[in-house]
Structures are given as C-alpha cells and as structure tokens.
Amino acid sequence: MENTAVIFANRNIKIKSVNAKKFALWLFIVSICMLFAGLTSAYIVKKSDGRWLQFDMPDMFLYSTLVLVLSSVAMHWTYLKAKNNSLNAVKMGITVTAGIAIVFFYMQYLSWTKLVAQDVFLVGNPSGSFVYIFSGLHLAHLIGGLVFLLVVFLDTMSYKVHSKSMLAIEMCTTYWHFLGGLWIYLYLFLVMNN
Amino acid sequence: MSITDIQVTDELVHDDDHNEEHHEQSFIFKYIFSTDHKTIAKQFLITGIFWAILGGGLSVIFRLQLGFPDMDMGFLQPFLGDWISNSGKLDPEFYLAMITMHGTIMVFFVLTAGLSGTFSNYLIPLQLGARDMASGFMNLLSYWFFFLSSVIMFISMFLSTGPASGGWTIYPPLSALPQAMSGSGMGMTLWLVSMVFFIASTLLGGINYITTVINLRTEGMTFRRMPLTIWAFFITAILGLLSFPVLVACVLLLVFDRSFGTSFYLSEIFIGGEALPNLGGSPILFQHLFWFLGHPEVYIVILPALGITSEVISTNSRKPIFGYTAMIGSILAIAFLSFIVWAHHMFITGMNPFLGSIFMFLTLIIAIPSAVKAFNYITTLWKGNLVFTPAMLFSIGLVSFFISGGLTGLFLGNAAIDINLHDTYFVVAHFHLVMGSAAFFGLLAGVYHWFPKMFGRMMDEKLGYIHFWLTFVGVYLVFFPLHYIGIAGFPRRYYSFTNFDAFSSFVDLNSFVTVAAIITFGAQFIFLFNFFYNIFKGKKAPSNPWNSNTLEWTTPRIPEHGNWPGDIPKVYRWPYDYSKPGAKDDFIPQTVPYHQTKESNTDFENEESKKEQSAS
Ligand code: HEM
C-alpha cells in the first residue's frame, strides 16, 4: 500500500517537473518544422508539375553549411563552459558563435550572388525562387537565434547564467542546434532534388 | 527518493502562495493588459462577439441582394457610402468583398479566436486545477496580436478600393494580381498582414494551451480524468500548431508573388489583353497548401464546440458521458485524419482520378469517428434526466446540425458527385450546418453554461429559450433550402442569378431564405441583451448552479487571480460521476475522494480508496 502511494505521488510530481518553458520552445520548434515541411512539400509538388528550371547549387552553399556546423560546435562548447561556471569562456563562446553566424550570413549572401551569376533570380522560375525563399527564411529565424544569444550574453554579464541556472543557455543551445539542423536539411533537400 | 519528492512539493506549494500575493493591480493591468487567463478569455469573447455582429450584419446585406435583387438599397448609403450606387444598387465588387469578409471573419475571428480563445483560456486552468496558464505573458501577447490583427482587418474594410474580395480561400491568380479586381490591391495586402498577426496569435495561444495541459494539471488529474472539454481544446491546439505554419508558408509565397514578382502561383496569364511575364507557377499549388491548413481548420473550429457539448450534455442529462474513451479516440482519429483529406476540396482541379479516389476513401473514413461522436451524444441523452437549460438546448441543437450537415458531407466526399456540386450552394449549405451553425451553437452553449462562473451572475432562462428556438428554427429555414438551390446548380459567390432563366423558379425560395436570415440575425439581439444586461444586473449565481462535477465550480463565486483562495483542489475521480447508483446526490465532484463515497464505489474504486487513505 505504502509503496503504491509513493509511486502515485511520484507520478504527479513528475508531471509538474517538465519545464514549461523548454516544452514551449520544443512546440515552437515543431511549428517551424511544419512551416518548412510545408514549403519543401510545395517544392516537390511544383517540381512534379513540370516547367522546372534545372541548375547547379553554388558550392558556396556547401561552405556556408560547414561554417554553420562550426557555429553549432562553438555553441556547444559555450554550453559546456557554462556548466563549469567559466563565465568568461561563456562570454567568449557566445561572441564567437555569433561571429561565425554573421560570417554565415555573409556567405549566404555570396551564394545568392553566385546564383545571380548563374542567371537564377528570385524573380523567375519557381525552382530558383524557392532557393532564395528557403535560405532567406532560414536567415530570418537565425536573426531570432542571434537575439536569443544576445539575451543570454546579457544574462551572463549579470551572473544569471551558471551551473545552477542553465535554463536560458540550454534553451538557446537547443534552438541554435535546431537552426543548424534545419539548414542542413534544407541544403541536402535542395541538392538532392534539384 | 521520497524526501526529495516532498521538497519539490513544498517548493510548488510555495510557488502557489507567491502567485496569490500580488493581486493588487492597477486598472490597466487588471482589465486591459491582464495576464489572468480569465480576463483574457473575456477579452477574446467580447472581441469575438463584436466580430460576430459585424460578420452577421454583412451576411444580411448580401442576402438582401440575393433574395430581393430589385430592391432599392438606398437606405444603406449612410453605412456603405459609394458602394451603393445612386440608383440604389449594391456594387458587384463590394458584394464579393462582403462575402469574403463574412467568411474570413466567421471562420477565423469568431469561430477560431472567439471560440478557442475564449474557452481554452477560460477552462483549461480552471478545469485542470491550475492557477493560470503556463505563461501569462504569452497569453497576453496572444490576445493583443489578435487585437492588432482585428484592427488591421477592420481598417481594410474602409479602403476606397475595398477589402480583400477573392473569397475567404483567397485563391490566386485572382488574389495575387492587383489588376484582377480592386479588392486584390491594398485590401488583399491588409488581409495578408492581418492574417500573419492572427496566426502568430493562434500559435502563441496554442503553445500555451498545450504546455498548460501537459505541465500544470493538479494532483490526481491524469489524462484519463480530464474532462472532454480539455481533451478537445488540447487536440485542437495541436491541430493548430501543425497546420497554421503551413498557412504561413502558403501566404508567404503569395506575398512574394504579389509584392516581389515571383511566380509560385502564376503562369501564362493574360489580363486586360496583356501578357504577364510570370511563367512556371501553379495556382493549384496554392490550393494544396491552403487546404492542408484549411481542412484541419474546420476541425479546429468544431472540436472545441464538441468538447463543450460533451460537458454540457453529460451534466444536463445527469448521466456519465457515453463512451468516454471512444470520445477521446474519435477526437484523436478525427485530428489525425483531418491532415490527409485536404484534396477533397480540389476534386475538380483535374487531379488524377486515382488520387481522387484515394482522397475520397480517406474522406469517407472521417465520417466514422464523426458518427461515433454523434452516436455517443444521443446515447448520453437516452433515458437521461434531461434538464433543459438554454446551454443544453444549444448543445442538442449542435448535435442536430452536426448530423444533418455531416450527411451532406458524404455526398460531397464522393468525387463523382462533387464534380457536380462543387462551388454550388450545396457546399454552402453543407458547411454552414456542420461547421458554421454547429460551432456557433457550441459557442453559445458555452456562454450560457459558463456565464455564471465568468461573471458571477445568471443569464435569463426565458430569453435563452426564445433565443434558442428562433435561432434553431431559423438556421434550418435559412440553410435547408440552399441544398435545393445547390442541387439545381446555382453557383456560390455569384452577385445575381436573375440573368439565368434556369433559376427563375427559385426567386421565391431565395426571398424566403433572406427573410429567415433576417429573423435569425434579429434573434441574436435577444442574446446580446441577455448577455450584457445580466453581466451587471443578473441574479447572483450560486457557486455551482448546474450541480456539475468539474473543478471550476469549486472556486468562489468570482474567482480572483489565482483561481482558488486556498490550496489547489486535488482530483480523485473522473468528471462524469452523475447519477451513480448508490450515491446520495446525483453528482459527485471530482474533488470527492473515493473513501468518502463507500456507498457508490465499485470494487476497483474501493481499492483506490484504500490507496488514498494510506497516502493521506
Ligand atoms: C462527414 C464528414 C465530412 C465530409 C465527408 C465532408 C466533405 C466535404 C467535401 C468533400 C467538401 C468539398 C466540397 C466542395 O467544395 O466541392 C467539403 C466542404 C467543406 N466542409 Fe465538409 N465534410 C465533412 C464534415 C465537415 C465538418 C465536420 C466540417 C466543419 C466543422 C466541414 C466543413 C467544411 C467546409 C467549411 C467546407 C467548404 C469550404 C469552402 O469551400 O469554402 N465539413 N466537405
């Protein structure tokens, strides 16, 4: 009897211990996934419709993808440092992550100019427009990620990020990795379907 | 292990106390920028009511045009200005603008925001035993995004070029080309902007509802003890979370086509004798994206209404809901299926007939869980001690509409029949019964049922009955004849049909429908009076006027911020213990432990009761 009661109580407490904010972040991520799932399905539907312009994805997109992976590595390093309470390293890590992200922005821009050089424009056959839309929309979400980084940076300045208070940086890391994964998906999708 | 558990509990309790302390708030934060879910719910309700009056008013005007095409509408000039010509005729483009606004307003602003926004917000914390939503701030944002979206849509109606006019489904190319019709100019732009804020609002709200249901249930409130209202709101929120982002994708591409010259939805178009440069797009792509949201959206509209109905019917039949598990199962099945049937809106787009038959098959399967729900309502009513409160009547009305409108869905779901019926008044009749009227009745049932909790006063029952009978009969008189007009082939969204000889025999029927619509609309003012008057002047409500089991009725007459003055109640049983054999009352609230109801316990419950005692 005693035992079951404890289990019962445990179960209820467990219900409450899922962190609501983290959970909400995951739901937000789900909705972004649906957004891009919608767009990429639109791509497939449109492609099967014919009148589709074929072109090669500029190599620059590959390089930018690698750079974005690098920023995820930096982010993760930062997260581990926060666990160790090395706040200076955390500040540096955030700066580096953001710095690499800005390089990524620039490289995406370069990729666009490469596309233009190939006569693939935003305005024109949807097969090209989609590339701009996918990468542009991803960048828009990355801006959100940068704002999040800034918030965590300010939190770190006021000693609100440390091994006992990991929520903000944990969520930021999750979102950042998600954005990385999202771009890899988009990139592979475009390369394989074009 | 158990020591840490206790500490966690202590912390939680402490948290709760903390919440209660700060309810000294200024007027602005208490009533306008409030984070209290109850206030936000009322804000959604009042805004929804505003939109419902406006949307209904528009329908009366275009019904006048359809019913009495020769009428002199000069008397509307003070409201509509130049949209009424000097000879008293309604401008044909404005006719299209009005049906578009009517559809948009009703589907999104009234039956999505007004219904989910009101009742998910109001009931989720109260019925789950939570102090508030998971994030009050997000909830606040959710309302104010909706407000902003409303303001933008409202402003768009006063543009000199008129609001969006391509129908609530805004199909391109019509909606994509400003030169196609005047409403596709600025009006369409504002429509899109408004919808972006609307979607943001829905997503914020939805994330909050889901998080709250998962995380903030009170002790003992397992999923199997959740009222069906909460199940419905929960699944609705998940549907919204999965489908609205796809509408964003859909609308985003449209925005690019409109404003940046891309050709996602456009190809080889001549307009005004001029060829457009766009090549390679496809308007069908838009329909796929739109209906991937659009079909789940119709269930986003109806599921909360069904949830409310389950609660109201069970309470007022004084019987447990029939087939609680089946009800949950059918909600889940409907939710799942609603994502794979969207192409039944597109049977005539020239899709591969084989694909068409797959979608037909899937569509008809949806009828099964829908029928399960209808069946369970009827069996709950069967031999119950029915208490005909206005809320109960509206719920029964809902069941009636859901069945009669659902039947025509079976016709439309057959590709071969739909090719004939698509875009006729038959479709209009179908969805106004099954979705429009049914969900609207769910909304009204909810208001009548929870008004005493919301405002601490009672609504007048007599006025409620009059309102119900006029509306119920009115709805059938309005929408039933539309089936015939539709079968005769009359297309929807046409300004006038007097030019076609084939339809001249329907002139009287159309006039009849219009008169019925005016009376039905008029009857809503009885409700408005009943509602607003009794907020201030109504009889004071007892704390549990319907002898109901759910947690919201254990709060004080007017719950403060934080909902319960003391500890949050614990839950010991499911919410449908009505007329339990052996029990002394005909209802046992969820807060009553099994060990206090020895006389009515089943064997299994006696076991549970022992566990309870050893736990306390
Ligand atoms: C028995 C289940 C149902 C079936 C088989 C069914 C089938 C269909 C079909 C095939 C259409 C397309 C008709 C056409 O445009 O040619 C349609 C339209 C529609 N249905 Fe249903 N339906 C069902 C239940 C519902 C429910 C429960 C709702 C809402 C709660 C609903 C709301 C609508 C709406 C809003 C439209 C019209 C959208 C528009 O074109 O503006 N239906 N239905």
Ligand SMILES: [Cu+2]
């Ligand atoms: Cu549908």
